Amino acid sequence: MVKSIAVAGKGGTGKTTIAALLVLHLCEKNKGPVLAVDADPDANLGTMLGIEVRQTLGELREDVLEAIKDFPPGMSKANYVEAGLHQIIEEAKGFDLLTMGRGEGSGCYCYLNSLVRKFTEELFPSYKWIVMDNEAGLEHISRRTTYNIDALLVVVNDNPISINTARSIKKIILDLKNEIKKEFIVTNMVNNERKQDVLKNIQELDMEYLGDMPFDTGLNKAVFQGKPLSVLNNSPTKYFIKQIIDKIGGKNGDS
Numbered sequence: 423m424v425k426s427i428a429v430a431g432k433g434g435t436g437k438t439t440i441a442a443l444l445v446l447h448l449c450e451k452n453k454g455p456v457l458a459v460d461a462d463p464d465a466n467l468g469t470m471l472g473i474e475v476r477q478t479l480g481e482l483r484e485d486v487l488e489a490i491k492d493f494p495p496g497m498s499k500a501n502y503v504e505a506g507l508h509q510i511i512e513e514a515k516g517f518d519l520l521t522m523g524r525g526e527g528s529g530c531y532c533y534l535n536s537l538v539r540k541f542t543e544e545l546f547p548s549y550k551w552i553v554m555d556n557e558a559g560l561e562h563i564s565r566r567t568t569y570n571i572d573a574l575l576v577v578v579n580d581n582p583i584s585i586n587t588a589r590s591i592k593k594i595i596l597d598l599k600n601e602i603k604k605e606f607i608v609t610n611m612v613n614n615e616r617k618q619d620v621l622k623n624i625q626e627l628d629m630e631y632l633g634d635m636p637f638d639t640g641l642n643k644a645v646f647q648g649k650p651l652s653v654l655n656n657s658p659t660k661y662f663i664k665q666i667i668d669k670i671g672g673k674n675g676d677s
């Protein structure tokens with residue numbers, strides 16, 4: 423059964439970092455095939471995974487809209503979209519990457535969106551794990567442009583505003599009813615002397631707490647140098663990610 427994890431939270435809390443580390447961990451442990459989905463319009467999951475993205479889904483959508491204007495009668499739009507979708511999935515060692523890109527322009531997208539949704543839904547079951555990085559907020563999830571989510575990781579840091587964001591996310595989750603199976607809180611880079619206060623503040627959110635990802639100088643340096651996170655060896659963040667998968671993965675995540 424497919425296991426899907428989505429990472430959400432306030433801007434800059436470490437969503438992309440966590441999503442990339444999850445993908446790399448699952449590949450390292452041969453838990454693949456993994457599909458990494460970058461659902462942030464300001465896409466940078468590819469960079470952290472060391473993948474150059476040639477085309478996003480948003481760009482493909484615009485291209486298709488242009489191309490189908492000149493389609494001869496009888497030529498299948500669905501086949502054209504499907505072929506394009508296969509092309510924009512970047513294949514790497516142990517995982518594939520789908521980058522959503524920017525949202526819609528002013529054209530008429532309804533037909534196209536339903537095709538995209540159909541093809542992604544057909545595509546997703548061929549993966550054992552799906553890891554989705556989101557933009558700050560929950561745009562894709564609340565617009566239901568994504569597949570059902572088994573585990574939603576909400577990332578919080580020691581900025582109290584990140585707790586407000588987590589609270590808003592919780593509200594959206596309640597509105598979505600069963601589309602998100604379980605939500606969890608993760609703290610990242612919390613200063614030692616603030617830890618008690620942060621832990622107290624997240625209690626009211628009523629989400630299971632998975633622990634605190636420590637600040638990792640090696641990771642920080644790798645990102646600064648534009649290197650993919652696969653260069654990290656025994657980093658404390660990698661150990662933290664292993665623990666997350668052990669906690670939420672069930673049988674699928676046994677390592």
Ligand SMILES: Nc1ncnc2c1ncn2[C@@H]1O[C@H](COP(=O)(O)OP(=O)(O)OP(=O)(O)O)[C@@H](O)[C@H]1O
Binds near residue numbers: 440639645
């Ligand atoms: N545990 C950590 N140790 C060291 N640096 C970290 C850690 N977590 C995140 N960072 C750094 O913090 C910065 C922000 O992280 P990241 O890009 O993952 O956040 P984000 O929530 O995805 O941001 P955005 O909302 O802009 O997409 C990055 O430079 C990243 O390298």
Ligand SMILES: [Mg+2]
Binds near residue numbers: 437555
């Ligand atoms: Mg990000």
